[in-house]
Amino acid sequence: MEKPLDKLFDKFLQGQAVFRNRNALRPTFVPDNLPFRDEQMSRIGSILGPALKGAPPSNILCYGKTGTGKTVVARYVLKLLVQKATQSAVRAPLTAYVNCRIVGTNYRVLKRLCDQVDATMPDGSEVPFTGLPTDEIRDILKKELDTDTNILTVVLDEVDSLLKRDVSQGNDILYGLTRMNSELERSRISIIGISNDLKFKEMLDPRVLSTLGEEEVIFPPYNAVELKGILEQRVAMAFSDDAISDEGVINLVGALAAQEHGDARRALDLLRTAGELAERRGDDSVTQEHVREAQKVLERDSVTEAIKTLPMQSKAVLFAVYALAKQGQKDIFTGECFNAYTDVARALSLDTLTQRRVSDLISELDMLGLINTTVISKGRYGRTKKIRLAVGKSQLGSILDSDNRLSKIAKEVLD
């Protein structure tokens, strides 16, 4: 009898794998050349250039929607800058990369910087990830930098998330970093801030904006042709020969991503997921079918993620809408929704929020794209919001069911 998985493993052995190097499709991958971003690269390059001669570069703010190449360009330019310095035997600038969405507090930003420039405690041990007064860790960083004339270029990726979490604290962090220059004897810090929110500037304290935003570089979305070019480049690196024989695959991926405001990351994700689907099924090549399937997978993942991270009250509201929809109601009005919500909240022994508040939660769910709402007038019978699920009932059902508090009450509320 044939052993299970035998065929599948054989395929790997015979080198028929779909991927040659799937890392080339990951967002962190920095290819050897970046098409369609020449203008941004030379802008940033010319701003950072003075660092080679030991002069502190201006700070830069990069704007652009997700997947327009901001991060990869910043990393790429820094990499080249360091290479050039090394080749020319000048002191290479120090570089550091911090993703502010992940590293959200002042202390942790400083800690990351310390780690990346090899700053250590006076006794030589690594800076602890908690416990030190923030001032002290600042001093450690400053001291380390000042051991020589260093230029430290810091990439602050997704800076806007610092302000989104906490406007005043975020401003403090940025202010602290920009001000550090005046506290350093010999070294200088320059900052490359990356934001995908164009309104980010409005939230910025004017003092911070004036130093941080000395230079601005805009990253426009990729158009369909450019996306296609990028995809072709990556496909050649990531997939085995013949794994993508159908010309339509790339076009389809490009078209789908172009709908998402030309998001290259999205395009690469799509391609990778499609490849993985093909691989898992033991197919030799990626088809348009795989791409469509991948689109669904990604879509579902993001919806699942959005719902999982919802606060309990919002989940309760969503559950109420779901319950009504399941009873066959297509259009749900705020009043009905609120009543259903009341039942759900009671069953969950949650505080029952007021209708005013629930109406705000409904708007938030709308913004997240989990439901659709329109304000309509029913004339004599008042003015209200028409609510409709924007996600498939079955999918929503299974996600909500995976929340054990909700699944417990599901039977009760759904009659």
Added chain:
DNA sequence: CCTCCACCGGAAAGCCGGGTCA
């Protein structure tokens, strides 16, 4: 043309947990 429903959505104030400062 007016009424009046049933809710919208802005403003403001209260509550609460966490952080700061003397």
Added chain:
DNA sequence: TGACCCGGCTTTCCGGTGGAGG
């Protein structure tokens, strides 16, 4: 340590409103 402040969440209050029915 306690007084104080801050920001987020929530409630309270309320003026505003599109259009079916009279």
